[in-house]
Each structure stands twice: as C-alpha cells, then as structure tokens.
Amino acid sequence: MDNVLKIIMQRLALGLLTLLIVSVVIFVAVNMLPGDFAQAILGQGATEESVAAIRRDLGLDQPMVTRYFDWLGGVVQGDFGASFASANAASFSGTTSGVKTVAQQIGPRFANTMFLAAVTAVIAVPLSVTLGILAALYRNSVFDRAANIFTLTSISSPEFFLAYVLILFLAVLNPIFPSLSNIYDGMAFSERLNKSMLPALVLTLVVTAHMMRMTRAAIINLLASPYIEMARLKGMSPMRVIVKHALPNALAPIINVVALNLAYLITGVVVVEVVFVYPGIGQLFVDSVKTRDIPVVQACCLIFAAAYILLNLTADIMSILSNPRLRHPK
C-alpha cells in the first residue's frame, strides 16, 4: 500500500508542477496583448494622466515578473483579483461597493457548468457503458453496425450542428424543452433540469459515442484471451462471460476514457454554452475574451487547465489502482 501512496504522491506533484508551468504560459500569452486595458477602456480621448492613474490602480505599471507572482500568490489563496470591467465601472460611479472580484463572477458560473457536466455524466456514463457492452456482445450484427454508423456520425459532427438539430426537433417543431437555458439562482431543481436538458443532451450525444466505442473496443480486445475461451467452453452464457470475465479486465481503459470525456465536458462546453446562452464558465470566457478582461480570462484558462489536468491525473491513478501489474512496478 505504501507503494501505491508513493506513486499517487508522485503523480500529484507532477500535476502541480504542470499546472504551475501552464500558469506561466497563460500569463505570458495574455501579456503579449499590445497596449493594455487602461488604454483600451479610455479609448481615443485618453490623457496621459488618466491612463497612468488606471494603470496604477490596477497594478499594470509593475514589471511582468512582479505581476505574475502577485497574481499567483492571490490565486493560491483563492483570490483571482478584481475584474477590470467591473473595477472600471465602479471607478466611474465613484463607489467601491460594486466591485466584483473575479472569484465572485466565476463562482456561480462554475457551479452552473459543473451542474451541466454532472447532468450529462449521469445520463451518458451508464448509457454508453451499457451500449458498449451490448455492442461487444452482439458484435458484427445489424445492431452493432447501426450503432457504429450512428456513433461515428455524432462524434464527427460539430457540436453546433447537433445543437441546432436538437433545437429544431425538440424545441421548435415539438416544444418539449426550452431552447434557451436561462438559469438563475434560486430556481427550482426540476425547472433547472428542464432548462439545461437540451445542452446536456447535445453533450451526451458527443461523449456517449466516444465512450461507447472505447468500451466496445476494450472488451473485444480481451475476447481472444485464453481465459475467455475457457469461460466459453464451460458453457457460460455470452452475457455472463462479458460481464464477469471481460469487463473487470477492461476497466482500466474504460475508466480512462470516462475521465477524459468528463474533462472534455468541463472544458469543451464553450460552443454548446454559447448556442444555448447557458450562463456557464465557457460563455463567461468567450465574453471576457471579447472585452479583453485579462484577470477573468486568466482565471478561466487556469480553471479549465486545472480541471483538465486533475481529471487526467485521476484517470492515471485509477488505471494504476485497477491494474496490479502497474501497482507493483519492478
């Protein structure tokens, strides 16, 4: 067990290191923007003094390295700084009460995105594993071929195509779900579920296809093994052979692909959120990219990267735990 703990600690340290380097990359990339927010917001009529004043307020006059460590120090304590846009609005109105910190802006939206991802995962994971097992069981049958064509099609279609097709059929022609997901705080759970159902279905279509194909491939890979042959010769039913003998050994790749797709759910939702005007972190990211609200962009990027790294790390650790040969490296 010590061994396992050591491996997990090593992976965690490696993940943290990656995250640190990623934060440097993001910071440097954002600072390659010519001019800065002070100039952008004041526009043509900016005087030297007013630009300098805003720069001083926002700390833009410091050298880059200092700003990076200031920012990083704040992030570690959960403080992503003040959003430029709202700080600016507050300085015009002369109050400080209206200043929204980035954390305040991101917090609820992050929760919304997590909600969407959770709804999708609850639908997609059991569905795709079941379908994958069925496709492996009845491989090369009509069902398997139809599933193959259907999944390939939904993997390779762009998300906005699937989104508009679903809007057309489930919102416009047959008004079952609303086509706009205007979620707000204090909404009843059932209504919230109803409003986020269409984006969740689009995401389900995209990730189910991938997970199902991987589950099918992982199980079929094992079917040539001697112990499967043995189980078959014992007279076990095909379903029992797959569920009792093939599935446990195929768990590592399945867990891996599930984690990868969950990472996709949190990071790749940008397009879906924009189509359905879902108030998640992806939409906030696109919006603040357009207004060049640097602290928000940085924070969003960092959160996306952290979620991505964390889930990949989980996939790594889970596949080590589920495989005794990796648990005891030579």
Next chain:
Amino acid sequence: MILWIAAVLVGMGALAWVFRFAGQAATGNVPKFRDMPFGVAYGYILAVLVVGWLIWAYFQGRSSDPAIANKFFFLRIGIEGFIIFAIAAWLFRLAGRRVGTAWSRKMFRAMPLTAAFGVMIILIYAILAIFAGLLAPYGQEQIIPGVAANITPGGDPALGGNPDFPLGTDQIGRDILSRLIYGAQNTVGIAFATTLLAFFLGGTFGFLAATFGGWLDQVLSRMVDVLMAIPSLIFALLLMTIASVWAPRLGIPLTVFMVIIIAVIDSTRVFRLSRAVGQNIVVMDYIEAAKLRGEGFGYIIFKEILPNATAPLLAEFGLRFCFVFLTIAALSFLGVGIQPPLADWGTMVRDLSGFVNYAQFAPMAATAPLLAAGAIALLTVAVNFVVDWMLHKSSGLKE
C-alpha cells in the same frame, strides 16, 4: 408521462415474449428461436417499432395537410437523404468495381458501403473546392442589388422562393448556394493547409526527437506535455484573441494567424505519434546499418524512417484533418475564425442560426443554417468513415 413510457416498455416485453413463442411454434423449434435470449427478442421488437415509426413519420411528412407535413418535414428530408446517399454510395462502389486500374478495382471490391460513401463525398468536396469559381453562379462577396433577404430554398415562386437563387439569399442579399460552394474552397482549403503545416512541424520535431534522443527529446517532449495540458479549443481561443489585436497592426490577415496557431496546437498530437512511431523504427537493424555506413541524419529521417512510418501517419492525417476542420468551424462560429468577406460555413451557421426558430411556421426557413452546418458534418463523417475502414483494415481485427 413516466407511467406511459413504462407501459410501452412492458407492452414491448410482452410482444417480445409472444414473438419468440410464435417463432418457436411456427418453425418447429429451430435453434434460432429456441436459443434466442429474451433481450434479443426485445431488440427485434424495438427495431420493428422504430422502423415502423420512421415509415409512419415519412408518410406524415408527405401528408397534404401542411400543419402535419411541416412537423415531419425535416424527418422526411432526412429519410430521403439517407436513402439517396445509400443508393448513390452503392452505385459509386459498383462503378468503382468496373472502372479503373486493377488496384483500384480490388480496393473497391473489399470496401464496405460506409467507406464507399466517404470516398464519394470526399471526391465531391474536392471537385467543389477546386472548381468553386466555375461552379458558383455568383461571387462569394457579391451583394446582388435589389434582392431582399429570402432564405426559402427550392426556388419555387409558389412557396415564396426566387427561381434565380436555388437556395435563397441571406440577410444582405448574397446568394447562399454560391457562398456554400465557396465555403468548400475556403473552409476545406484552409483546414487542409493547416493540417499539412501541423504534420510538417509535428513530424519533423517528432522524428528529430526520436533520432537524436537525449536532451533534445526531453526538452521537446516536456514542451509538448505543457501545451497538451491546456485544452486545445480554450488555448486556441485565447491565442486568437491576442492575434486579432495584432493582425491589423502588422497588416497580416487574421486567417494566417489562425492557420499558424491551430497548426502549432495540433502539431503536439502529431509530435507524440511520430515520436512513438520513430522510436520503434530507430532501434531496427537497418537504421544501425545506415548509421554504420556513415549516413547523415537527414538521410536516416527521410530515406529510412519516413517510408516506414507512412501508414500510421496517413490514418492520423485523416483524423487530424477532422479535428482541425472542426476547430476552425467552432472558432468561426464563435466569431474569431475565418473573417467575414470570405464565405465560410461556421460563420454562415452563426449568421443564419436565428432562422431556426421560424421553422415552426415555415420549415423551409431552417434549411439554410442546417445546410451550412450539415456541410461541415457531412465531410467530417465521410473522412471518419474512410479512416475507420483504413484502421480496421490495417489492424487486421477479425472479431
């Protein structure tokens, strides 16, 4: 609602049991029915119900009552399209088996229908992209004066169409058909160039890392690790925003920046693959022999490694192309990709998407945005079908 669904499921279960029992009785207990698990019987019933519903919906779509016909209009178009494409792919494969060199005829004989469909679509797109200037009735930026926005396709004046514009005109009076055809040239062409660049970068560095090994390999691999730790669409969006500020200052079109940014981000995946493939080849005896002959690194990479790595790289090229194509479409859809005067499918979807909501009253209104999005989907599906077939063939998986 839930009770209703449960009742249908239970009813189907009963039907499945009856179906199996009837089969056993009618055929004198042949093994097919005797050993049929309940789940399979259930599956048959489900399939019959789905196919029955599709046929019913198809004839609803042809109903003379417009209120009903409108509701099933797109389902009808979808079913007709599916059948037409299937027949076209079958004919195309048949033609491929008769005409051509011995090699191509042999290839077509072993081809499943999906792959034939893929090859057919890719050929059509290639022809459209290359001859866009000749095929399109109008220019891609040409605003036809005196033409109101009219997105009704079909060109049938009775339905409100304009016979001069088979697919209608967009909000500012540009011919949608011409823009779709030019979109093939712009979107596909740019995606193809980007993929080529990504392969050039990723392949070169990957093979270099595999051949040299040591610190060069370490540095490149760690750099790629870091780049891959940032989700690609997010990173592309971030860099495109920065590029969109720089582009007008430097006087370089934004599209050039987009090609470079996406190529660099995607080359990390190519790097991983070509490094792994290269490492497997580098330890071969013939590489050792070439080194002992005193050949340079250039010779070893281009004459020894590259020819032996073409097969996996080719399949990867198809997949990468799909990813690049979808990324460009997504960026354009979000408004930071290919820039307006150029016709591009992603931008067209964004501009025309509002019309989807009018489909309730006039189903034709939704065709324009769906056509642009469908054009993207059709090509990626086609490429994926071909790649799937190639991978299946080379893996030699029989079960």
